[in-house]
Amino acid sequence: MGGGVTAIEQTEAVRPRGTRLPRRARRNQLLGAAQEVFVAQGYHAAAMDDIAERAGVSKPVLYQHFPGKLDLYLALLDQHCEALIQSVRSALASTSDNKQRVRATMDAYFAYVEDDGGAFRLVFESDLTNEPAVRERVDKVTNECAEAICDVIAEDTGLSRAESMLLASGLGGLAQVVARSWLHSDRSVPRDQAVQLLTSLAWRGIAGFPLHGIEQH
Amino acid sequence: MGGGVTAIEQTEAVRPRGTRLPRRARRNQLLGAAQEVFVAQGYHAAAMDDIAERAGVSKPVLYQHFPGKLDLYLALLDQHCEALIQSVRSALASTSDNKQRVRATMDAYFAYVEDDGGAFRLVFESDLTNEPAVRERVDKVTNECAEAICDVIAEDTGLSRAESMLLASGLGGLAQVVARSWLHSDRSVPRDQAVQLLTSLAWRGIAGFPLHGIEQH
DNA sequence: CTGCACGCCGATCTTGACCTCCACGGCTAT
DNA sequence: ATAGCCGTGGAGGTCAAGATCGGCGTGCAG
Numbered sequence: 445m446g447g448g449v450t451a452i453e454q455t456e457a458v459r460p461r462g463t464r465l466p467r468r469a470r471r472n473q474l475l476g477a478a479q480e481v482f483v484a485q486g487y488h489a490a491a492m493d494d495i496a497e498r499a500g501v502s503k504p505v506l507y508q509h510f511p512g513k514l515d516l517y518l519a520l521l522d523q524h525c526e527a528l529i530q531s532v533r534s535a536l537a538s539t540s541d542n543k544q545r546v547r548a549t550m551d552a553y554f555a556y557v558e559d560d561g562g563a564f565r566l567v568f569e570s571d572l573t574n575e576p577a578v579r580e581r582v583d584k585v586t587n588e589c590a591e592a593i594c595d596v597i598a599e600d601t602g603l604s605r606a607e608s609m610l611l612a613s614g615l616g617g618l619a620q621v622v623a624r625s626w627l628h629s630d631r632s633v634p635r636d637q638a639v640q641l642l643t644s645l646a647w648r649g650i651a652g653f654p655l656h657g658i659e660q661h
Numbered sequence: 662m663g664g665g666v667t668a669i670e671q672t673e674a675v676r677p678r679g680t681r682l683p684r685r686a687r688r689n690q691l692l693g694a695a696q697e698v699f700v701a702q703g704y705h706a707a708a709m710d711d712i713a714e715r716a717g718v719s720k721p722v723l724y725q726h727f728p729g730k731l732d733l734y735l736a737l738l739d740q741h742c743e744a745l746i747q748s749v750r751s752a753l754a755s756t757s758d759n760k761q762r763v764r765a766t767m768d769a770y771f772a773y774v775e776d777d778g779g780a781f782r783l784v785f786e787s788d789l790t791n792e793p794a795v796r797e798r799v800d801k802v803t804n805e806c807a808e809a810i811c812d813v814i815a816e817d818t819g820l821s822r823a824e825s826m827l828l829a830s831g832l833g834g835l836a837q838v839v840a841r842s843w844l845h846s847d848r849s850v851p852r853d854q855a856v857q858l859l860t861s862l863a864w865r866g867i868a869g870f871p872l873h874g875i876e877q878h
Numbered sequence: 879c880t881g882c883a884c885g886c887c888g889a890t891c892t893t894g895a896c897c898t899c900c901a902c903g904g905c906t907a908t
Numbered sequence: 909a910t911a912g913c914c915g916t917g918g919a920g921g922t923c924a925a926g927a928t929c930g931g932c933g934t935g936c937a938g
Binding site for chain 1: 702703705706786788789790791803807823824826827828830831832833834835837838839842843846849850854855858859861862863864865866867868869870
């Protein structure tokens with residue numbers, strides 16, 4: 445009875461089996477295949493056999509490129525964690541107008557969840573958060589993003605570090621959750637409008653703290 | 662190599678082995694033990710042996726009360742999902758002053774994550790979201806809470822249903838994420854103050870939409 | 879006193895997933 | 909052209925964890 449559905453939606457045909465690739469290219473291809481499978485099934489439900497088959501190779505080659513399943517997962521995770529952190533930092537540095545900063549950051553989250561192959565699931569919906577190595581990566585993303593936001597808040601409001609961090613986590617969390625829920629609702633509102641709406645919400649909320657409130661038009 | 666740490670922090674001594682209990686009491690005790698283990702280790706890392714040992718019984722007893730591991734998990738999940746939904750609904754119904762509604766709701770999330778044994782992890786940090794039954798429960802919580810908030814927003818702002826839902830998910834997500842992150846930071850800010858701060862943020866944000874903005878003092 | 883029912887336990891089975899061993903085919907240097 | 913080498917493939921080992929079977933002790937009805 446317990447057997448769940450084993451058939452997966454194959455978004456792309458399985459690669460022809462037997463082509464020889466240079467090492468680097470093969471590695472990247474394996475990463476791509478692994479990402480598709482991990483995103484579709486999660487870490488635990490994903491079997492190494494699935495990934496190998498998806499890539500059109502046999503299992504030993506997989507193990508010649510990655511020591512184990514966890515390493516493979518971590519490689520992907522690191523990649524996408526770094527991507528989000530950089531994206532958020534860029535957004536915050538893209539302008540000095542704080543309202544535009546909020547907008548750009550919000551948009552960064554939306555762009556991130558819309559990115560290729562739903563890779564954001566590895567970061568935001570991982571089913572391996574009990575593994576310390578994974579937990580560390582995910583926490584790092586949350587913290588680095590929150591701190592980046594916190595720096596701006598602390599400087600422009602004069603709130604304590606702890607209070608600023610609380611607000612920053614809140615805004616980061618808001619962006620993350622709402623972007624996911626927006627995607628999950630099949631984009632029931634156009635992206636621009638959604639970003640605009642959330643920016644209004646967040647900006648009005650954050651702009652009201654001490655040092656602000658005054659300089660707004 | 663892959664062997665992770667097997668030793669768990671035992672927050673409470675293992676029950677003495679050999680006491681006979683009536684069926685109902687034993688079932689409740691098993692639920693309690695299971696919750697402790699699932700919270701501490703997550704679903705996958707938690708072994709039925711661990712739960713049995715924690716409860717001070719042998720494995721067959723466990724299977725005489727629950728058909729399988731998943732059923733045990735779902736029983737706990739249902740329980741705590743319903744608790745949060747009810748808590749949020751109560752908070753929203755506790756007053757007709759919208760700012761106090763925000764405050765009460767925010768406080769409900771904080772109270773929830775502070776509750777006994779960190780049961781909120783089962784709902785907010787489950788590592789079994791790929792299981793449809795679990796996904797369904799967790800989505801239900803998010804949706805029911807968002808809809809409850811959405812009802813208030815839609816009525817008091819005149820925004821479209823889709824837009825209101827977006828804001829509602831955002832506020833729910835904000836509360837959830839920030840409550841978790843606050844707990845994770847070892848309550849670096851007193852709970853009252855944190856709730857107050859977040860309420861300011863959320864209220865200023867949400868109060869600025871169409872039909873509001875006017876009637877605030 | 880005695881048989882019965884209930885709850886409980888030690889020991890075992892089986893499945894499934896991660897991870898390696900022996901045979902094959904295409905490229906290169908002479 | 910031919911011999912060697914390197915990467916590939918299928919089949920199998922190992923082990924952990926979920927799920928189960930026969931026996932034991934205790935308390936109560938008759």
